[in-house]
Amino acid sequence: MVSEKNTNQIMNKIRVNRWKDQLFKVWGVACTLIGLILLVVFIGDILIDGIMRIDWGFVTDLPSRKPEKAGVFTALMGSLWVLVLTTFIAFPTGVAAAIYLEEYAKKGRFSAILEINISNLAGVPSIIYGLLGLEIFVRILGLGASVLAGSLTLSLLILPIIIVATRESIKAVPKTIRDASYALGASKWQTIWNQILPAASGGILTGVILSLSRAVGETAPLIVVGALAYVPFAPGHPLDDFSVLPIQIFNWISRPQHGFIENAAAAIIILLLVTFMMNGVAVYYRNKWQKKWK
């Protein structure tokens, strides 16, 4: 009697567990789909609004008060300037910092404090970086509201991400590679330069590209630094005024005419294209890198 009752209880429990299992699966699928569906709806909506507006003229035209005549040329160029300058500033600095922390810094209290602070920096709201940039680059260094000041600010913003990504990729290089290099008479620097960095390059590039694609989409810190919504010409010099795509979009959306809403949608498509392309490159490198070690 007793044992039969026990078996029944166990069977019941199993049934309940199976049921829970199913429920969780459905829930998980629903959550995933919600995110996906929202994204598809959003992109679809933007495409419907803006795709008709995109032509070569839209990409090459200067801003204008008339929506049909306005183009994104200055903002797109501004974004590309920011992208290039930020890459040149943040990439070498971030990788060098990561190499120092990972390979040279003595493990101790100082490096522990550095480490914690870098992780914290990655979580600081971007507008705070804007304020920092305004004070240091625009005012103290006297760079003004220039594309260089904006790029330096964004570099600060993405440095922690690059440092963390680079350190992770360096750590992932098998120790046996290091041993082999040292055993052949290589110095520490030769080992880092010839073996560690090439082996880690896939991961480093992925991190750098992803962080840059974040930088391209940033708006708040650049507004604080003083990027303009309207600039008559594309920047031709690091110290020129500038605008960027997200600010242009923000500006157009807040206009009353319907034509500008269409323009905003079209500009969003272009911004998305830029970021998707960058992410695509990042995914490509990651796959290539993973294959190398499998």
Added chain:
Amino acid sequence: MEIVATRNTIKTVENTTNMESEECQKPKISIKNVKVWYDDFQAIKGISMDIKPNAVTAFIGPSGCGKSTFLRLFNRMNDYVDGFSMEGKIKIDGSNIYKKKIHVEELRKEVGMVFQKPNPFPKSIFENVAYGLKIQGITDKKLLASRVEKALRQADLWEEVKNDLKKSALALSGGQQQRLCIARTLAVEPSIILMDEPTSALDPISTAKIEDLIFELKEKYTIIIVTHNMQQASRISDYTAFFYLGELVEYNKTNTIFTKPEKKHTENYITGRFG
């Protein structure tokens, strides 16, 4: 089986010829009362021994007895280990390799190392072998190509890879990878080669190839090999050292160690009664 038998006969002949000149030969490596610690843990407890030139010396002993630690002293690969410290003297060709002024990179060109798991760089076969030369600043393409070929021939790999030098080294089989690692070491032209269980990750055929190779190499090189495989030690080595718990228990001609060991402990180990 036949090959093995021939090889052993050759070896005995060589051994007898070696023996006459042996007493006057200077040791290649001389080790005096060496002790090693990892933090508080003493891994090597005062070992003295001489390693003979142009011979194969096998280090045997149960796991954790300090063979790798001891081996890695000779090219100073322990220097990077956290908590490592040592005492005592190690001289190679008469010069102390732990003196302050020594150039560790120079030492490692003289003392090559082959690891337990084949560890080729994720680069082409050519680049793997050329690496040790390139970091010495050799850039002459012809010289590099000829040194790479020479090293690959010495490692008995040339015929298998001569048309694929640009291919990734990771595409090679495990045994080929290990011979590539040997070639990479030979390219730098060391006089000593340290091998830490070089065949433990390989199949029997690849193992036999590497053993043949070691046998050929000892004419020109001083080889120290750590092995868990008693047959391997008896097949390829001229001298055998048995370690236990950080101490050198017995060190003698391989023949003697395997036929009439002085210590009961050694006998128990080589007959497989413990370890």
